[in-house]
Amino acid sequence: xxxxxxxxxxxxxxxxxxxxxxxxxxxxxxxxxxxxxxxxxxxxxxxxxxxxxxxxxxxxxxxxxxxxxxxxxxxxxxxxxxxxxxxxxxxxxxxxxxxxxxxxxxxxxxxxxxxxxxxxxxxxxxxxxxxxxxxxxxxxxxxxxxxxxxxxxxxxxxxxxxxxxxxxxxxxxxxxxxxxxxxxxxxxxxxxxxxxxxxxxxxxxxxxxxxxxxxxxxxxxxxxxxxxxxxxxxxxxxxxxxxxxx
Amino acid sequence: xxxxxxxxxxxxxxxxxxxxxxxxxxxxxxxxxxxxxxxxxxxxxxxxxxxxxxxxxxxxxxxxxxxxxxxxxxxxxxxxxxxxxxxxxxxxxxxxxxxxxxxxxxxxxxxxxxxxxxxxxxxxxxxxxxxxxxxxxxxxxxxxxxxxxxxxxxxxxxxxxxxxxxxxxxxxxxxxxxxxxxxxxxxxxxxxxxxxxxxxxxxxxxxxxxxxxxxxxxxxxxxxxxxxxxxxxxxxxxxxxxxxxx
DNA sequence: CGACTGATTGAACCAGCTCAACTCATGTGG
DNA sequence: CCACATGAGTTGAGCTGGTTCAATCAGTCG
Numbered sequence: 314x315x316x317x318x319x320x321x322x323x324x325x326x327x328x329x330x331x332x333x334x335x336x337x338x339x340x341x342x343x344x345x346x347x348x349x350x351x352x353x354x355x356x357x358x359x360x361x362x363x364x365x366x367x368x369x370x371x372x373x374x375x376x377x378x379x380x381x382x383x384x385x386x387x388x389x390x391x392x393x394x395x396x397x398x399x400x401x402x403x404x405x406x407x408x409x410x411x412x413x414x415x416x417x418x419x420x421x422x423x424x425x426x427x428x429x430x431x432x433x434x435x436x437x438x439x440x441x442x443x444x445x446x447x448x449x450x451x452x453x454x455x456x457x458x459x460x461x462x463x464x465x466x467x468x469x470x471x472x473x474x475x476x477x478x479x480x481x482x483x484x485x486x487x488x489x490x491x492x493x494x495x496x497x498x499x500x501x502x503x504x505x506x507x508x509x510x511x512x513x514x515x516x517x518x519x520x521x522x523x524x525x526x527x528x529x530x531x532x533x534x535x536x537x538x539x540x541x542x543x544x545x546x547x548x549x550x551x552x553x554x555x556x557x558x559x
Numbered sequence: 560x561x562x563x564x565x566x567x568x569x570x571x572x573x574x575x576x577x578x579x580x581x582x583x584x585x586x587x588x589x590x591x592x593x594x595x596x597x598x599x600x601x602x603x604x605x606x607x608x609x610x611x612x613x614x615x616x617x618x619x620x621x622x623x624x625x626x627x628x629x630x631x632x633x634x635x636x637x638x639x640x641x642x643x644x645x646x647x648x649x650x651x652x653x654x655x656x657x658x659x660x661x662x663x664x665x666x667x668x669x670x671x672x673x674x675x676x677x678x679x680x681x682x683x684x685x686x687x688x689x690x691x692x693x694x695x696x697x698x699x700x701x702x703x704x705x706x707x708x709x710x711x712x713x714x715x716x717x718x719x720x721x722x723x724x725x726x727x728x729x730x731x732x733x734x735x736x737x738x739x740x741x742x743x744x745x746x747x748x749x750x751x752x753x754x755x756x757x758x759x760x761x762x763x764x765x766x767x768x769x770x771x772x773x774x775x776x777x778x779x780x781x782x783x784x785x786x787x788x789x790x791x792x793x794x795x796x797x798x799x800x801x802x803x804x805x
Numbered sequence: 806c807g808a809c810t811g812a813t814t815g816a817a818c819c820a821g822c823t824c825a826a827c828t829c830a831t832g833t834g835g
Numbered sequence: 836c837c838a839c840a841t842g843a844g845t846t847g848a849g850c851t852g853g854t855t856c857a858a859t860c861a862g863t864c865g
Binding site for chain 1: 846
């Protein structure tokens with residue numbers, strides 16, 4: 314394992330979303346990924362240009378401003394995407410979960426920094442090979458564009474949140490949102506995992522760590538949520554929903 | 560002219576960015592628009608599925624949540640794109656200038672509301688016809704995707720601004736940004752036009768109208784800008800740049 | 806000219822921040 | 836096994852940047 318924390322040949326067999334010996338065909342997250350638009354025949358070539366990589370927590374997948382050498386499909390774990398100001402202030406743009414694609418914009422330089430929050434597994438594609446592959450598959454480009462449109466829509470929701478919502482509304486919206494995203498991945502467990510730190514949540518919501526903590530405590534005091542290690546249980550999604558201001 | 564404020568056959572001849580009798584060929588903003596990727600031969604079909612429309616200030620082009628019947632290419636004027644909360648709080652996602660495309664995401668419903676700030680002229684395309692047109696032009700889809708990637712990148716910059724910048728940094732960044740955008744459209748006039756109201760600026764930056772006003776006054780007092788009717792003159796882009804926090 | 810709309814300015818207030826103490830795991834080594 | 840760092844999270848108390856509320860100013864239009 315090298316210093317960047319990735320290792321191309323790790324075999325973590327208890328990972329649920331991962332392709333087996335037969336390539337992508339039995340990959341758990343393919344239907345919800347960009348690769349869901351590929352024919353089985355195309356998948357063969359796709360798997361040939363891909364590489365499995367994994368990253369340990371807190372290691373960097375790529376850095377803001379660096380040449381975009383690869384694009385990634387997250388198959389397991391959580392990745393934080395952020396931008397920083399010179400003085401250290403940080404804004405997290407989002408948390409990528411399994412099925413999410415990193416490098417959608419296909420631009421020359423990475424626009425954000427990506428770091429593993431948990432152990433992360435990805436399919437990695439060298440950008441030139443990926444671009445060549447896309448070039449004669451309009452349906453894949455169409456799918457990428459759909460994903461980009463969805464991302465843009467989420468970014469706009471986040472702008473509304475950052476610019477106009479109160480701390481309580483921000484935290485409530487975050488919890489509801491994480492619940493919905495995890496529900497899509499695994500049959501609705503009662504507990505919403507929050508593998509990221511309070512600082513990460515704060516930097517995602519444009520708040521401080523103290524305000525996040527206080528707000529969670531307040532919601533717990535009102536029996537709307539229950540704070541558990543590395544997550545929360547939503548006791549009343551109903552009431553939480555009322556707090557999100559749509 | 561109907562109640563929505565658009566009129567399909569208005570002939571405003573002193574509009575500089577507008578196609579003449581020969582269709583798109585002589586359109587001033589084509590090189591910087593999505594249609595810049597089309598061959599002259601394709602433009603012929605493109606112009607056939609398009610319709611010129613204009614909107615008077617404060618009229619709506621389309622509304623958040625409505626079925627996306629059309630997509631638009633702004634040829635003249637300024638459009639504000641925003642989302643609202645039920646209680647009236649508003650976040651402006653951006654101001655579209657000539658060359659900008661509305662409806663990039665190609666989704667079924669509009670994600671934002673679009674309103675004319677100034678008199679606005681657009682090329683309008685019925686979405687079904689546009690989608691059909693795109694379907695066998697991968698280079699146009701590619702161009703749309705590039706635009707979407709750019710939009711996404713701008714949205715991320717705006718998230719950083721909304722979540723982590725001070726009022727002064729927000730206003731400074733806004734002015735620098737508008738200057739750069741107008742510079743691309745017209746050979747750098749010294750004055751940056753600000754056709755939108757202070758309320759619009761506030762709702763774009765996640766501030767109140769009073770804070771925007773005070774901040775502009777402060778910058779003017781420090782001789783960094785000069786506030787003029789419907790715009791500002793940047794007296795020291797240098798110093799303004801230092802205030803933007805990258 | 807008055808009336809209206811948008812912008813500026815002033816003054817009091819407060820949501821969320823800052824600073825600081827404390828709690829609670831988890832880990833380390835003597 | 837305990838003493839004791841170490842780091843994440845919580846809680847408290849006071850502060851402040853930006854908001855709120857309110858007045859005033861400056862165009863513009865009938």
